[in-house]
Amino acid sequence: MPTGTTAGRAPGTEDFDELAGLSEIRSRCDITDEELRRAKELVLSGSGASSASAAGTPTSGR
Numbered sequence: 001m002p003t004g005t006t007a008g009r010a011p012g013t014e015d016f017d018e019l020a021g022l023s024e025i026r027s028r029c030d031i032t033d034e035e036l037r038r039a040k041e042l043v044l045s046g047s048g049a050s051s052a053s054a055a056g057t058p059t060s061g062r
Contacts, residue, residue, distance in 0.1 A: 022039050022040060022043070
């Protein structure tokens with residue numbers, strides 16, 4: 001998945017997909033509410049999921 005570019009995609013589509021994925025991860029209790037909040041802030045600020053992972057937000061199993 002390309003990062004740092006918006007060319008060739010509808011505005012907000014990738015962000016929506018990332019937010020939906022985060023909600024699924026949270027529903028499986030793989031991340032805390034606080035981790036979800038921080039990851040959503042990153043997505044909405046334009047930093048994306050790759051930055052969320054780099055910031056230490058886990059994306060699987062506990």
